[in-house]
Amino acid sequence: MGETIVLYPSHLRGHIVSMLELGRLILKRHPRFSVIVILSSASAAAAAPTLVANSSSITVLHLPPSTAAAAEDKQTHFDLARHDASNLRLALAAIAAAADLRALIIDVFSDAAFPVAAALGVPTYYYFTSGAAALAAFLHLPTLHGSTTKSFKDLGDETVNIPGLPPIKASDMPWDVLDRSWRMYDYFLDACRNMSSSSGIIVNTCESLESRIIRVIKEGLCVPDRPTAPIFAVGPLVESKVDGDEGGGDKRERRHECLSWLDSQPSRSVVFLCFGSEGRFSAAQLKEMASGLERSGVRFLWVVRPPPQDASAKSTSGSNDGDDTSIEKFMPEGFLERTRERGMVVKSWAPQIQVLSHGSVGGFVTHCGWNSTIEAVHAGVPLVAWPLYAEQKVNRAFLVEDTALALPLSMSNEDGFVSADELAKRVAELMVGSGEGKVVRERVLAARDGVVEALSDGGSSQISLAAVAALWKRG
Incomplete structure (x- = not known):
């Protein structure tokens, strides 16, 4: 199979769509690589056949259902990936044995894959499906966590200062981190720290759209207590199949x-x-x-x-x-x-x-x-x-x-x-x-x-993609 890049999105439909677009872009611009997308068992409904119909050049693997997942009533997006960790390890080991596995690209919600890949010695990159503004907020979360003992929801209208962003109210922080007693808060805290320690962060934006925020992140201002992983703004990636299906079923044949x-x-x-x-x-x-x-x-x-x-x-x-x-x-x-x-x-x-x-x-x-x-x-x-x-x-x-x-x-x-x-x-x-x-x-x-302009030949997004691809080629 040769030099291979593995993509591991979360089970959320929009995240799968965006990750597939990244895979298509890699193959279009750097066809020397093979691309494999691993879908969790929870992705079955979201990743209906119509969703991957335009991905014939991408190999799609489905992880088997996790017995641990069925035992829990209330599961977060992070839990689903955590339950699939052992099956993911087996899949990655099999791919590494059959191909030259150069990198694993994971979703933030697939953070449980980070230690799995580290144990196998596979360089891991995060694909951040949102923009640099949200990335700045999440990267700065561990710093904000250490600056107060209160939850953002309890701080209400108090101002939160995030490098690169306008001042925002504490209650306007991302929904899943408003309460530090929530399990999702701890998962995000771990994911944000792991992102900083990864081989790189690929962001679904471009320099012209968020140039100042991207610069601030690259300068390390969002993560003041440790090095920041390299940032690659390769987007924005818009779904190429314009008649996409919302929730499965046969491809829509008639014009809406x-x-x-x-x-x-x-x-x-x-x-x-x-x-x-x-x-x-x-x-x-x-x-x-x-x-x-x-x-x-x-x-x-x-x-x-x-x-x-x-x-x-x-x-x-x-x-x-x-x-x-x-x-x-x-x-x-x-x-x-x-x-x-x-x-x-x-x-x-x-x-x-x-x-x-x-x-x-x-x-x-x-x-x-x-x-x-x-x-x-x-x-x-x-x-x-x-x-x-x-x-x-x-x-x-x-x-x-x-x-x-x-x-x-x-x-x-x-x-x-x-x-x-x-x-x-x-x-x-x-x-x-x-x-x-x-x-x-x-x-x-x-x-x-x-x-x-960013997406065109010689544009900033193509230059960023070439930069990260050069790292993969080096191995």
């Missing part, structure tokens, strides 16, 4: 109806609202959003997921997308009829990359997930930032305060509720405003040009 609707809309006139595969809102918030869109007077395409079972304003728990509940019941009475000439509401899923690339789309209200962010920037679509979970509030700080690629939304401190008037104001400002909205629109177009 929302694209036909967009065909009939004026250029750059439609604002797109979509909040990722896990973003949900309460029924009250959905009605408020509908009222805001109606008041804005702007054309819209809105992807709506049924509310969670609890009463919170937003949630990432549960899944009832498959039920037969009509989205009309969550809308104000008569809303769909009153807005049918200028709006379209789609239940649960839309082909996001195709939508953002459509000439009729001129704005994007987003949860600030990194994949969504780079897809929008790649398409030159300006943003309204509505973060919900994970590291999205850190991304918002980068998008709004650091780069002016997005407009902010004022939210209630208690539950993150956004009023109809606030949404209407920001959407109208983004689409037709002459003030901050115009600045954001211009900044995003400039960022798009920078991304295109």
Whole structure:
């Protein structure tokens, strides 16, 4: 098999997609390598056949189910990789015996693989699927941990200073590290320390998009008490298969109806609202959003997921997308009829990359997930930032305060509720405003040009990939 690079993503669909894109990029730019992707048993549902259909040049191996995993009721993303550690060791040993294994690239949530690879003498690199802003926050976590005995959630509105980032509230730190009593907090703490000790960190961003933050990380300011691993900004990597499936099933053969609707809309006139595969809102918030869109007077395409079972304003728990509940019941009475000439509401899923690339789309209200962010920037679509979970509030700080690629939304401190008037104001400002909205629109177009240049031959991302590939070739 020759010189081989092994990729080990977490079980999360978006992380698998991003890791597969990295594998394709390696093969395209450095075809001397063979690429193997190892998927955990928990990845079976997320990595449906449609997800790897465009990866025929990549060898995909599936780890057998772990008996330890079945014994635990509540498992974190890190636990799933921890349970697969023994099976991973066997797989890596078999690959090393049959091929020239040059490197293992792992997801942050696959951190349990780090000591496994170290024991086998395999150089290990982390692939950080988010951007440099979130990476800076995580790399600095051990330092912040040593500076206080309190959890971020208890520090509330107190300012947290992270090198390279605008000051953020403690409560805006990534969701999984808000409480130091949580098991996830300890796992992240270990992963952040291991990243600093790894052979390198490959980041899904580019120099033009996050140049200052990348420079600060490389200078060691985020990890002041030890050397920082080499940083390689090789992105942004956007899913190459534009008709990707959200959750399995047969490849979508027909063009989605929302694209036909967009065909009939004026250029750059439609604002797109979509909040990722896990973003949900309460029924009250959905009605408020509908009222805001109606008041804005702007054309819209809105992807709506049924509310969670609890009463919170937003949630990432549960899944009832498959039920037969009509989205009309969550809308104000008569809303769909009153807005049918200028709006379209789609239940649960839309082909996001195709939508953002459509000439009729001129704005994007987003949860600030990194994949969504780079897809929008790649398409030159300006943003309204509505973060919900994970590291999205850190991304918002980068998008709004650091780069002016997005407009902010004022939210209630208690539950993150956004009023109809606030949404209407920001959407109208983004689409037709002459003030901050115009600045954001211009900044995003400039960022798009920078991304295109970074990904081109001789661009900064290709240079970074060549640099890390040179390390692999050396062995």
